[in-house]
Amino acid sequence: MMEQAHPCGGATLVTLSFALLFFSTFTHAFSSAAYPELNHVKPRHSRLLRSAVQRETPTSQLSEIWSPLESQGWKPYVENKPSALPEKSEGYIQVFLDGGLNQQRMGICDAVAVAKILNATLVIPYLELNPVWRDSSSFLDIFDVDHFIDVLKDDISIVKELPEEYSWSTREYYAMAIRETRIKAAPVHASAHWYLENVLPVLQSYGIAAISPFSHRLSFDNLPMDIQHLRCKVNFQALTFVPHIRTLGDALISRLRYPRGSAREMGSNYLQEVTSAVDSKNAGKFVVLHLRFDKDMAAHSACDFGGGKAEKWALAKYRQVIWQGRVLNSQFTDEELRSQGRCPMTPEEVGLLLAALGFDNSTRLYLASHKVYGGEARISTLRELFPLMEDKKSLASSEERSLIKGKASLLAALDYYVGLHSDIFISASPGNMHNALVGHRTYLNLKTIRPNMALMGQLFLNKTIEWSDFQDAVVEGHQNRQGQLRLRKPKQSIYTYPAPDCMCQA
Structure with missing residues (x-):
């Protein structure tokens, strides 16, 4: 093919065309790799998702999943007599x-x-x-x-x-x-x-x-x-949070139990709002989902989350910059990691877990999470399953959030407070917040669902499984993972397993 001189001189038409094509491809690749949240993330479990969206949950299953835990024969330890302080401190x-x-x-x-x-x-x-x-x-x-x-x-x-x-x-x-x-x-x-x-x-x-x-x-x-x-x-x-965290937390809990409009319509008078809501006999129930799916977690797991080559490249680069490529799980294949329960569940996967357990599309779901890796594209499938999903931004006005804006610890504190006071708490994968809230809710005998990560990984690897079989396996695999008290074993954390150190038999 002969090159034609450009009428203005300089680069030829063909050369210019190739340059523009290269620049366009490079820019797209760079944007996609550096910001995978800009990509359209396709569902990885389309067959299950279609069935889950059309699900009908029997009343008996709904009643069972929302029922509070019965007494397990343990109560918080209360000291009878405080110890006396020594007269002189060592320093x-x-x-x-x-x-x-x-x-x-x-x-x-x-x-x-x-x-x-x-x-x-x-x-x-x-x-x-x-x-x-x-x-x-x-x-x-x-x-x-x-x-x-x-x-x-x-x-x-x-x-x-x-x-x-x-x-x-x-x-x-x-x-x-x-x-x-x-x-x-x-x-x-x-x-x-x-x-x-x-x-x-x-x-x-x-x-x-x-x-x-x-x-x-x-x-x-x-x-x-x-x-x-x-x-x-x-x-x-x-350890209790500062008053403004507790007050805002109470407001969010009130709005989840007694939905009456958007955060803007409610204004910032949440003290009056919370006080008036206490007298209501129509309190609704809600679930708090700690969606532990940020870039740090995704990179450290070395799993494939379906974001394509751009996402793999971005996570590999992040891994190299933050940990010089040293990630323990990187020696295993994605299938091996999933079957061993080492992959964090994506928003789509945790949504399918909740749907299989019996939560229907009228469930009020509070999303406790830092920025989700993949953005709204990743959350959209979860929102499709649970359209009444809320978070800090949807429940509180910008004025109310002004004291915690940009403060990761205060945002986490607010999520912890709401999670502690929810009817049910579930974390998409184990971590420090999961461990802390599991222990705190065990101490208070509150229902907490602990996902069976190995089971879920194996089920998601089966691309031909039918919804009914998936649902049966999920329900059976989580019968004893809903807040049943487990006694601490040697070397285990007292903060995750508070019995028997922090509790005594009633």
Whole structure:
């Protein structure tokens, strides 16, 4: 083919055409790979989805799924007599907590326990800047600090900040060089004896010890029962969110139970709204779904989520940048990972799970989640199954959300609060929020569905399964995964399995 000179000179028509084609293709590929949420994500389980959309749930199944848990013979432990504080403190304990809200929550409980073991004064824990969510919220921004101190006043001494003589002990001070007052070598799940041997001498020498890192740094086993009870007291009684989170949370719960219009129509007078709603006898029920499907989770799982080559490229690049490509599961195929239950469920898949369990299209579903990877394209199938799905944005006005906008920890706190007060809670895959709420709701004997990840992975691999067989398998596989109390085993977390350490038989 002969090239024709362009009338204006310079590039030929053919050359220009190829350049434009290349630029267009490159731009599309870059946009698709960098922003897979711009792609149209096709349903991966179309046959099941069509049947699920047309489902009719028997009244008996609806009644059973919504029925609250019967008493399981356990109740929260309540101490008969508070312990007396020693006359003299050994010094000040500082802890620096990384991770997200729920990992920090567990660290706070452990910090109180360590302060008790050492007979030290606890400085309100310092929350590190989260590298993923970029949230700088402090303890005082998230938790009711006065309530925290008051509940624990008979157990340990707590101060909001260090006295002037120790004001040099800051995060910046420890970042600059090795310091004798910093404890850097605390092993994961350290014993009480380790702290007495390694931290107490530092306290006695300098009057202060800063422990960093401090994540999962206290054992769940072989501790005195009063220390275990104290951890429970912190988690279930002392840690409450700041008033504006609780107030907004109550408003969202009210709007889920008594739907009366959009957030804009309701305005911001949620105190009056919540108070008036309490007298109503027509409270509706709702489910909270923690849809743990953000980019971080999707990349770390090394699974295929049906977004095509662009999504695979984007996740592989993200994996390389964040973890230098080191992802444990990457050595397995997608089929192997799914059959072992190692793949987080997509919004479509968790919607099919809920539909199979018996939730119909009149179910009020609250979506507790950070930004969903894939955006609305991924959520659309879930919304098709549950058209009454709500979230923070749909239930609260921009004015009401102004105090938490852009604050990942406060957004997570609001979701935690609503999740704790829901009729049913379910998380799309295990994680810190799942573990924390499973434990908290077990403590209160509330219904919580724990997805059988291996079963669901195997069912979704079967592309010819009929809806009736899928539904039967899901119902059978989740009969004993709806809040039935499980006693903690050695090495398991006291915060996920509160019995028997935090509870006693009724």
